[in-house]
Amino acid sequence: xxTLVELESAIPAATTADHLLAISEEVLEHWIVARGGVPTDxxxxxxxxxxxxxxxxxxxxxxxxxxxxxxxxxxxxxLITMQSEATETTDxxxxxxxxxxxxxxxxxxxxxxxxxxxxxxxxxxxxxxxEIEAPxxxxx
Amino acid sequence: xxxxxxxxxxxxxxxxxxxxxxxxxxxxxxAIGKALxxxxxxxxxxxxCGAMEVKNVDPKLQTYLSSRVMSVxxxxxDMDVVMAPCNGCYHNLKKAEYDLNNDPESVEVxxxxxxxxGHKTYEAGQVETIHALDWIKDAIGEDGLKERVKNSLSGIxxxxxxxxxxxxxxxxxxEKDAGPGSESTSKPHFMDDLLxxxxxxxxxxxxxxxxxxxxxxxSDCDTSTKLVLNILKTARLAGAEVIxxxxxxxxxxxxxxxxxxxxxxxxxxxxxxxxxxxxxxMALGLKPRKVGVHENISDxxxxxxxxxxx
Numbered sequence: 001x002x003t004l005v006e007l008e009s010a011i012p013a014a015t016t017a018d019h020l021l022a023i024s025e026e027v028l029e030h031w032i033v034a035r036g037g038v039p040t041d042x043x044x045x046x047x048x049x050x051x052x053x054x055x056x057x058x059x060x061x062x063x064x065x066x067x068x069x070x071x072x073x074x075x076x077x078x079l080i081t082m083q084s085e086a087t088e089t090t091d092x093x094x095x096x097x098x099x100x101x102x103x104x105x106x107x108x109x110x111x112x113x114x115x116x117x118x119x120x121x122x123x124x125x126x127x128x129x130x131e132i133e134a135p136x137x138x139x140x
Numbered sequence: 141x142x143x144x145x146x147x148x149x150x151x152x153x154x155x156x157x158x159x160x161x162x163x164x165x166x167x168x169x170x171a172i173g174k175a176l177x178x179x180x181x182x183x184x185x186x187x188x189c190g191a192m193e194v195k196n197v198d199p200k201l202q203t204y205l206s207s208r209v210m211s212v213x214x215x216x217x218d219m220d221v222v223m224a225p226c227n228g229c230y231h232n233l234k235k236a237e238y239d240l241n242n243d244p245e246s247v248e249v250x251x252x253x254x255x256x257x258g259h260k261t262y263e264a265g266q267v268e269t270i271h272a273l274d275w276i277k278d279a280i281g282e283d284g285l286k287e288r289v290k291n292s293l294s295g296i297x298x299x300x301x302x303x304x305x306x307x308x309x310x311x312x313x314x315e316k317d318a319g320p321g322s323e324s325t326s327k328p329h330f331m332d333d334l335l336x337x338x339x340x341x342x343x344x345x346x347x348x349x350x351x352x353x354x355x356x357x358x359s360d361c362d363t364s365t366k367l368v369l370n371i372l373k374t375a376r377l378a379g380a381e382v383i384x385x386x387x388x389x390x391x392x393x394x395x396x397x398x399x400x401x402x403x404x405x406x407x408x409x410x411x412x413x414x415x416x417x418x419x420x421x422m423a424l425g426l427k428p429r430k431v432g433v434h435e436n437i438s439d440x441x442x443x444x445x446x447x448x449x450x
Contacts (some may be wrong), residue, residue, distance in 0.1 A: 069347070071326065072346040102374070105366050112363065
């Protein structure tokens, strides 16, 4: 599995909706794996991406902050693949890149503050973590 | 579309942000209320809704704090409707209402703390909490707004940004997704409807409810800057000149990180950021200063002059 940084850099170079969809799925897989899950191969409304989002949101309502972002990726995928001859296809692909990038950034941020917050990402400083870990390292 | 008289006089809960960084939102909300003949009666001696800070430490204390605001409105002011323009306050009052309807432990805590504080306990259902968007949409409606427009927003391309707390979590907003005329939690449209009634051209903006990183602006500033930059660039790609906001946290975040993105990431995105109440106020003929445009961080005056609004 590519790192989130690698996935973020792969987005601008993607040339098809399939590439972007695959990157977005891989982004969500990161979240699921980090929480000890096995990413599902199921689909929802025809998209594995939406099934992965649903799996990632289980027990973490704040994850729904990327629900519509995931749905917009699926929507743009449909626009591009079902109307591939449309004159707007290039613009739609560019827009799908922006939305995929947002999902990647959101998950990157969420991974950093994982386990904090209620319905949103929390205001608790992530810098607390090293301070808490510091004495443990000393004791070791 | 029929309008609802019960929204013509509401208890106004500005919340802490509107007395600080969101002052322009406070000013413009009051200004359009006056211009539209709507009566805003500020909740007496209101307190913080609990925001994210209290909610993270003790969610039930946040429920109590929000319930006290509703208790004052209902029991001391005899009001039926509380209007909260801040997405955070609106969300927290709705969450408190939900908790008091569904969680006996929350009811017990609210009873105990209300008694200790010496005020009447708020009981679920005593007031209806609405957002500023509901207020204009239901008290005036699009047709009523069209009749009152003096300076059309025509020629202004707007990306409407609702933020994440206006629609999430869905279960605390039972009036949304309730069929024709109601707000949608997946594709909210009330701000689009109102600004379109004032003549604006809304662009198709796919990140209208996406996260702006507002809640971890202090703890993980770089991620917030990247998220905001992506929102700004997406709005520009969608063809927008302005992002309209309805939340002081989102608004401040967009403005501050727009500047920070230029400094830290070297990326400048020309995008005006205005509260929807400022845009509506100018459409109603109010001067930019009357709706607090000078209190925004970003300078929009030249743009507004070019568009005939200043």
